[in-house]
Amino acid sequence: MEDKPLVDWAWIGDHLDDVVVRLFQHLQLTAIPVALGFVISLGLAIWAIRRPIVYGPTTAITGLLYTIPSIAAFAFLRPIFGLSLLTAIIPLTTYTLLILFRSNVSGFQSVPADVLEAAEGMGYTRRERLRRVELPLAIPLMITGIRLASVTTVGLATVAAILGDSFGGLGQFITEGLQTFFPTKIYLGAVLSVALAFSLDILFVRIELWATPWARARAEQTA
Numbered sequence: 001m002e003d004k005p006l007v008d009w010a011w012i013g014d015h016l017d018d019v020v021v022r023l024f025q026h027l028q029l030t031a032i033p034v035a036l037g038f039v040i041s042l043g044l045a046i047w048a049i050r051r052p053i054v055y056g057p058t059t060a061i062t063g064l065l066y067t068i069p070s071i072a073a074f075a076f077l078r079p080i081f082g083l084s085l086l087t088a089i090i091p092l093t094t095y096t097l098l099i100l101f102r103s104n105v106s107g108f109q110s111v112p113a114d115v116l117e118a119a120e121g122m123g124y125t126r127r128e129r130l131r132r133v134e135l136p137l138a139i140p141l142m143i144t145g146i147r148l149a150s151v152t153t154v155g156l157a158t159v160a161a162i163l164g165d166s167f168g169g170l171g172q173f174i175t176e177g178l179q180t181f182f183p184t185k186i187y188l189g190a191v192l193s194v195a196l197a198f199s200l201d202i203l204f205v206r207i208e209l210w211a212t213p214w215a216r217a218r219a220e221q222t223a
Helices: 009-014 016-050 051-065 070-081 086-109 113-122 124-164 170-178 181-213 213-222
Strands: none
Touching: 009 016, 009 181, 016 051, 016 086, 016 124, 016 170, 016 181, 051 086, 070 086, 070 124, 086 124, 113 124, 124 170, 124 181, 170 181
């Protein structure tokens, strides 16, 4: 009797539509929490820069949220929100806050003091200085945080499959493969998750280069 291959390429070819759908679902489970987490953490970072006393408590709270096991968080929220998207989005968003808050604060702190003084000397208001000076110069470290949060969320989003097939995503392939002893689904979900994480990382590197032309020019000069 001939052994079955670990990967059934014919099955994958027959289910490309399902692969695309679950890849899109997984991207959604990653993009929404990272976007929400960035907006929330940016507001907290601006607050912490203006009032340094809140940095410690904010770091402690976001750190505590980060330590909550994802399975426990999903299980706790399921009776409250059912199988709605919120059940997955809320925990995934909280896991990004510590990473993004620290990177955003570090980005603001990296802005040279003499640049800030020059902006004040030019008559910039606090809001204008934030928009035209601090945010542009903080972009590199902010994007570093987004890269790390995105890669982390891609991995955590696979756990959302334990809630059932309401959310789908690549984790659903892994769960179904384990339940049916079909290794093709397991390998497919795992490989595509890794590929998605790498792709997002490369994408944000490109975005950073586009958003910071001065850094790109400096790199080209030193090359």
